[in-house]
Amino acid sequence: MKIQLTNKANLKLKSFVGLVDTEISGMAKSHLDEEKNVIVTDFMIFNQEVTGASTVIDDASQAKFLNELMKAGDDPSVWNIWWHSHANMGVFWSATDDKTIEQHTSQSYLISLVTNKAGEMKARLDIYPKDNSPFKQQTYCKFDIEEIEIIETKEEFKRRVQYEKEIEKVETELEKKLELIEKKYAIKEDKTIIAYCQKEINQKVKEKVYPVSYGYNQTGFNFGKSHNYSNGWKPKKKWNWFEGITVDLDDIKHEVYSDEDDWINKQQRPIGFDYSNY
Numbered sequence: 001m002k003i004q005l006t007n008k009a010n011l012k013l014k015s016f017v018g019l020v021d022t023e024i025s026g027m028a029k030s031h032l033d034e035e036k037n038v039i040v041t042d043f044m045i046f047n048q049e050v051t052g053a054s055t056v057i058d059d060a061s062q063a064k065f066l067n068e069l070m071k072a073g074d075d076p077s078v079w080n081i082w083w084h085s086h087a088n089m090g091v092f093w094s095a096t097d098d099k100t101i102e103q104h105t106s107q108s109y110l111i112s113l114v115t116n117k118a119g120e121m122k123a124r125l126d127i128y129p130k131d132n133s134p135f136k137q138q139t140y141c142k143f144d145i146e147e148i149e150i151i152e153t154k155e156e157f158k159r160r161v162q163y164e165k166e167i168e169k170v171e172t173e174l175e176k177k178l179e180l181i182e183k184k185y186a187i188k189e190d191k192t193i194i195a196y197c198q199k200e201i202n203q204k205v206k207e208k209v210y211p212v213s214y215g216y217n218q219t220g221f222n223f224g225k226s227h228n229y230s231n232g233w234k235p236k237k238k239w240n241w242f243e244g245i246t247v248d249l250d251d252i253k254h255e256v257y258s259d260e261d262d263w264i265n266k267q268q269r270p271i272g273f274d275y276s277n278y
Helices: 007-018 059-071 095-103 154-185 191-204 249-254
Strands: 002-006 025-032 038-045 048-050 055-057 081-085 109-115 121-127 141-145 147-151 237-240 245-248
Touching: 002 007, 007 025, 007 038, 007 081, 007 147, 025 055, 038 081, 055 059, 081 095, 095 109, 121 147
Parallel strands: 002 038, 002 147, 081 109
Antiparallel strands: 025 038, 025 081, 048 055, 109 121, 121 141, 237 245
8 A cells, every 4th residue: 555646736735835834734635546555636724823843723624624525515535634744854643643643533544644844754544443333442553654656647647748759859850950050060171172281291291211220238238329230331349448458359250269368258258249140
């Protein structure tokens, strides 16, 4: 079992609650659907005295309302929900609320709803079956209604569907018009400008060509020399800064130096260039 408020009824309730700074109370009209859910369709208020923490309905105003309903041939039993607000406080059932509910049990049941300015809601169902036995003992039951939601009427549903269709149609037309506008004002490609720029590049832009560069790195030393070996260049002499000896690199390659008088064989391999691949 759940309570479902129509959009129109919910707007009316929010307006009653939001337009005062105090508590406020009244009755609501409802009916049950096939699944025994309570469908709330209308809210109303009576003459009442209110404070920030209380609301007292005028009995004469309530009686007048019921009398007018009967005169009009309407069923008073459909106004079977007592509602009130707690203004800026939370939603709960106070001792005063319990007493008020008991006073409204002229029928066999009553649905109660409490709300506040924040839009929070709490509901309950109180049942007072009539006992036809000689003991006249009533059996009381109370049920909390956990689910409270806002629903559309059939008319509102149809209007929303039609609204969505019209919005979709307008959006489609707008997209088409935007495409036409973009195409109309788009900057077009000018082949003359492209040809001119290509000609300028061909005449004025030359790509730099670097000679073949060989770097030699031996035991952490990088001499950073660049030579064009494609033209037959190769080093002939190299200065040994350790002993001031000038060596012929061709002789190093063919190992003509002796172990006694040459610094090369005193080391694991020559410092500097590595000619082992020559």
